[in-house]
Amino acid sequence: MKNRLFVLCLTGWLSLAGRALAETPPVVAIKNARIVTVSGPVIAKGTVVIRNGLIEAVGDSVQEPADAWVINGEGLTVYPGLIDALSTWGLPGAQSQTASPSGRRGFVPEDPAPAPTPAPPGRPTTLTTPSAPPARGPEDRPYNTSFLLAADQLDPADRRLESARGAGFTGAVCFPNRGIFAGQGAVINLAGQRAGSMVVQSPAGLYLTLRGGGSFGGGFPGSLMGVIAYIRQIYLDADHYQKAKELYAASPLGNKRPDYDKTLEGVLAAPRVLMPAQDPKEIARMLRFAGELKLKAVLYGVHEGYRAADILSKYDAAVLVNLRWPEKSRDADPEAEDSFRMLELRDKAPSTPAALAKAGVKFAFYLGGLDRSSDIARSVRRSLDAGLPQAAAVRALTLGPAEIFGVADRLGSIEKGKIANLIVTSGELFQEKTEVKYVFVDGVKFEPSPEAPPALTEVSR
Amino acid sequence: MKLLCFILAVPAVVWAAPPVVVQNATVITVTRGAFKGSILVKDGKIAEVGEKVLVPPGAQVIDAGGQYVMPGIIDAHSHIAADSINEGSVSVSSMVGIEDVLDPEDVGIYRALAGGVTTANILHGSANSIGGKCQVIKMRWGQDAEGILFEGAKPGIKFALGENPKRQGMPSGVGRRSQGTPDNLRYPGTRMGVEDVIRQAFNEAKQYQQAWKEYREKSARGEKVIPPPRDLKLEPLVEALEGKRLVHAHCYRADEILMLLRVADEFGFKIKTLQHVLEGYKVAKEIAAHGAGASTFSDWWAYKVEAYDAIPYNAAIMLKKGVLVSLNSDSGELMRRLNTEAAKTMKYGGLTENEALSLITINPARQLDLDNRIGSIETGKDADLVIYDKHPLSSYAKVLKVLIDGQVYFDRDKDLSERDKRRLEKNRLLEKEKQQQQQQKKQGPRRPAA
Numbered sequence: 088m089k090n091r092l093f094v095l096c097l098t099g100w101l102s103l104a105g106r107a108l109a110e111t112p113p114v115v116a117i118k119n120a121r122i123v124t125v126s127g128p129v130i131a132k133g134t135v136v137i138r139n140g141l142i143e144a145v146g147d148s149v150q151e152p153a154d155a156w157v158i159n160g161e162g163l164t165v166y167p168g169l170i171d172a173l174s175t176w177g178l179p180g181a182q183s184q185t186a187s188p189s190g191r192r193g194f195v196p197e198d199p200a201p202a203p204t205p206a207p208p209g210r211p212t213t214l215t216t217p218s219a220p221p222a223r224g225p226e227d228r229p230y231n232t233s234f235l236l237a238a239d240q241l242d243p244a245d246r247r248l249e250s251a252r253g254a255g256f257t258g259a260v261c262f263p264n265r266g267i268f269a270g271q272g273a274v275i276n277l278a279g280q281r282a283g284s285m286v287v288q289s290p291a292g293l294y295l296t297l298r299g300g301g302s303f304g305g306g307f308p309g310s311l312m313g314v315i316a317y318i319r320q321i322y323l324d325a326d327h328y329q330k331a332k333e334l335y336a337a338s339p340l341g342n343k344r345p346d347y348d349k350t351l352e353g354v355l356a357a358p359r360v361l362m363p364a365q366d367p368k369e370i371a372r373m374l375r376f377a378g379e380l381k382l383k384a385v386l387y388g389v390h391e392g393y394r395a396a397d398i399l400s401k402y403d404a405a406v407l408v409n410l411r412w413p414e415k416s417r418d419a420d421p422e423a424e425d426s427f428r429m430l431e432l433r434d435k436a437p438s439t440p441a442a443l444a445k446a447g448v449k450f451a452f453y454l455g456g457l458d459r460s461s462d463i464a465r466s467v468r469r470s471l472d473a474g475l476p477q478a479a480a481v482r483a484l485t486l487g488p489a490e491i492f493g494v495a496d497r498l499g500s501i502e503k504g505k506i507a508n509l510i511v512t513s514g515e516l517f518q519e520k521t522e523v524k525y526v527f528v529d530g531v532k533f534e535p536s537p538e539a540p541p542a543l544t545e546v547s548r
Numbered sequence: 549m550k551l552l553c554f555i556l557a558v559p560a561v562v563w564a565a566p567p568v569v570v571q572n573a574t575v576i577t578v579t580r581g582a583f584k585g586s587i588l589v590k591d592g593k594i595a596e597v598g599e600k601v602l603v604p605p606g607a608q609v610i611d612a613g614g615q616y617v618m619p620g621i622i623d624a625h626s627h628i629a630a631d632s633i634n635e636g637s638v639s640v641s642s643m644v645g646i647e648d649v650l651d652p653e654d655v656g657i658y659r660a661l662a663g664g665v666t667t668a669n670i671l672h673g674s675a676n677s678i679g680g681k682c683q684v685i686k687m688r689w690g691q692d693a694e695g696i697l698f699e700g701a702k703p704g705i706k707f708a709l710g711e712n713p714k715r716q717g718m719p720s721g722v723g724r725r726s727q728g729t730p731d732n733l734r735y736p737g738t739r740m741g742v743e744d745v746i747r748q749a750f751n752e753a754k755q756y757q758q759a760w761k762e763y764r765e766k767s768a769r770g771e772k773v774i775p776p777p778r779d780l781k782l783e784p785l786v787e788a789l790e791g792k793r794l795v796h797a798h799c800y801r802a803d804e805i806l807m808l809l810r811v812a813d814e815f816g817f818k819i820k821t822l823q824h825v826l827e828g829y830k831v832a833k834e835i836a837a838h839g840a841g842a843s844t845f846s847d848w849w850a851y852k853v854e855a856y857d858a859i860p861y862n863a864a865i866m867l868k869k870g871v872l873v874s875l876n877s878d879s880g881e882l883m884r885r886l887n888t889e890a891a892k893t894m895k896y897g898g899l900t901e902n903e904a905l906s907l908i909t910i911n912p913a914r915q916l917d918l919d920n921r922i923g924s925i926e927t928g929k930d931a932d933l934v935i936y937d938k939h940p941l942s943s944y945a946k947v948l949k950v951l952i953d954g955q956v957y958f959d960r961d962k963d964l965s966e967r968d969k970r971r972l973e974k975n976r977l978l979e980k981e982k983q984q985q986q987q988q989k990k991q992g993p994r995r996p997a998a
Contacts, residue, residue, distance in 0.1 A: 221637065222637075223638060224638055224643075224781065225643070225780075306637055307635075307637040307638050308635065308637060308644075309634075309635055309636055309637035310632040310633075310634060310635045310636070310637075310644070311631050311632040311648075311649050312630075312631075312632045312635060312644040312645060312646065312648050312649045312680060313632075313635035313637065313641065313643075313644050315644070315648040315649065316635075316643040316644040316645070316648065316680075316780060317643075319643075319780060320643060320779075320780045323777070323778045323780065324777060327775070327777045327778065330774070330775070331774045334772065334773075334774050335774070337772075338772065342773075342774060343774070345774075366653075367653075367692070368650075368651055368652060368653055368692070368693060371692050371693060371694070372648070372649075372650075372693060375694075376648075398692075415981065415985070424978070427970065427973070427974045427977075430974060430977040430978060430981065431977060433981065434977050434980065434981070
């Protein structure tokens with residue numbers, strides 16, 4: 088209720104802040120700008136031409152077409168639009184990403200009163216109905232909404248899209264994130280006339296968490312090992328389900344008809360699976376588990392990845408690194424002394440990206456609830472200070488996520504034919520003074536408002 | 549292929565290690581008496597034990613003059629090194645397993661090492677009539693979860709009887725019991741119910757076993773049939789029925805012990821060990837007749853209603869009645885001094901030194917079907933050794949070194965010498981963080997972290 092009031096208060100003046108120009112001409116040329124293509128070398132001075140939402144041309148000797156609306160890029164830099172690799176932007180009801188889905192001590196119970204049955208469609212993000220009895224085992228399919236598609240839940244009016252664009256983001260991979268099998272993500276553009284026009288790729292992967300229910304009588308699964316056993320049983324069931332369906336389709340006569348199961352349909356439809364893992368123990372655990380289940384895994388979290396680069400590269404794993412580095416809680420007891428390990432984690436977590444880059448591990452960044460552009464830049468700078476090359480940092484927010492989610496042929500770099508998601512900045516990205524001047528999503532131009540809107544994720548917390 | 553390389557890399561470290569000789573110690577073999585002599589370790593195994601052994605060139609020599617060497621302690625009942633212990637939501641939770649949640653960085657492993665423990669059976673908790681799968685580990689501190697597994701150990705499963713599994717829990721996990729509906733209360737609520745749950749589970753397991761048997765027969769005849777779905781809850785129970793999985797059952801009272809032995813006899817499987825089994829002395833003959841082992845406490849009792857009839861003579865009485873007895877810790881704290889727990893049986897029950905030590909070495913090894921690998925100092929066994937400064941049954945004895953597979957995993961001198969270094973590094977990190985915070989304050993107020 089409090090949140091809702093807050094939204095109402097903001098609504099009034101927010102609608103004034105930096106929106107799309109009423110009509111962006113179909114052809115735009117950005118001239119004489121420095122162009123960071125990401126996929127190729129940096130062009131010191133060149134031109135990018137956008138036509139009908141796609142990149143028509145890029146290069147140092149490209150002429151702007153006669154019909155183009157020309158932007159003088161002198162002194163400006165063009166980057167591919169940034170992508171948040173794990174997000175809930177566009178899904179207004181999803182819970183904030185700030186909650187740790189794996190927890191430092193392994194298992195984090197979710198709601199005090201969990202219930203297994205998913206909510207009816209139409210109220211997509213409410214997972215539980217309090218009156219349902221607790222799940223008695225995997226057969227009740229608790230916390231399983233694998234069939235939910237982020238693409239079906241998108242709301243182009245989500246106010247967070249606006250501030251995201253202001254921070255230089257043009258895309259995101261967003262996921263429903265409640266439950267254990269939370270649902271299927273989608274690669275989206277952060278603007279669109281309708282929800283459907285925002286979708287670039289769906290499904291993009293199945294979001295798994297390791298959160299479960301209560302304890303005695305609280306419903307299955309009630310522990311980390313229960314969640315893992317449950318996930319294992321679901322994949323066995325899915326395998327059986329598929330085989331049974333095939334056998335039945337081949338010879339229905341004399342065979343029992345397999346029951347339709349939407350949770351297994353969802354599991355089978357996923358091109359990849361996102362699994363939480365922070366430290367070497369969890370990373371190894373999830374990589375082995377994915378290997379056992381023959382899943383294409385993408386790990387997320389990975390704050391202690393600086394100690395796990397070797398195993399990640401051995402398994403050829405793809406990784407989403409949470410840019411919200413662990414910090415000492417502001418409410419921490421000033422007298423209490425943290426453990427050596429916790430101190431070390433807080434000190435070294437920002438060195439994870441550098442370690443991954445050095446080991447050749449595919450990785451991308453996600454914001455983990457960071458929403459102010461200055462906070463995001465500061466977080467990235469900490470990883471730069473810890474040895475991450477600038478180009479690798481840019482890549483981890485552009486082509487990196489595009490590759491991990493299989494859309495590198497459409498997004499993530501400035502190349503002819505790709506979707507015209509671009510940002511124009513006053514200087515090098517992530518530097519304190521750098522401003523985002525223009526943002527193009529599908530070729531449509533947005534100008535961030537001079538005063539950055541306040542942190543909007545407050546709304547969803 | 550990459551995966552394979554990784555798996556192979558772990559034992560390779562052991563093979564490459566040079567031979568080790570522990571010299572001039574009082575060697576307490578447990579199975580073959582004690583004498584002054586030396587132990588030669590090659591490739592992680594005990595290669596030679598005797599009053600004099602030849603030191604091969606390049607060997608690492610540990611001079612243990614005036615010290616005592618005994619086999620590494622085995623704790624038959626521990627809950628360290630795991631990220632979760634109880635799947636308490638259901639009465640039969642055999643689908644879960646400790647292997648999935650091992651924490652190789654739990655400091656409990658290091659503390660166990662410092663207390664001379666080299667192997668432990670990590671059990672699921674006692675919240676369920678039939679609990680989860682157990683995992684035997686070695687305290688190879690510093691290795692990953694795969695590296696601490698006791699390779700080749702027979703799988704096990706935890707059962708539990710009495711007060712714990714009959715707890716019905718809070719409806720929906722919160723609030724008072726009276727607020728709930730009967731639907732939300734977990735069955736069973738009585739000891740009778742516990743028996744019923746176990747019977748029911750094994751009936752299901754037998755049906756499951758039969759379904760697979762029929763499927764295999766049909767597909768062997770070339771019929772195209774849909775295989776039965778795999779059931780991770782019932783598979784371990786079928787393994788228990790077929791003797792492929794050891795049953796370790798938490799119990800206290802004589803009546804429930806007899807109940808479980810009867811149920812097992814009826815379904816045709818064995819209880820490998822009874823755990824805690826504080827009233828075991830009352831039914832020791834029956835336990836021995838079934839062939840079950842007993843893993844108990846030394847002198848802990850009255851901490852709950854079903855522990856009122858416990859006596860410190862329990863271990864000794866059961867041992868003398870022919871039961872294979874061990875002492876366990878069930879606690880990361882007690883685990884560090886199982887040697888003094890063993891010594892208590894000399895006071896209560898008059899066991900000999902060797903009998904007392906067997907309760908924490910060879911007997912638990914037998915209870916885990918690992919006595920061909922560990923539990924005594926004999927040629928061919930794993931070189932899991934503890935070096936004490938005094939006789940291990942003395943309460944003044946301190947662990948000086950612990951070897952697992954011939955490698956030193958704990959060294960008291962090294963530990964003491966590194967403490968200052970660690971403290972300095974910690975202070976440096978604390979100071980660094982303080983400075984960062986002050987710098988941030990100077991840069992202006994920030995929105996508080998969520």
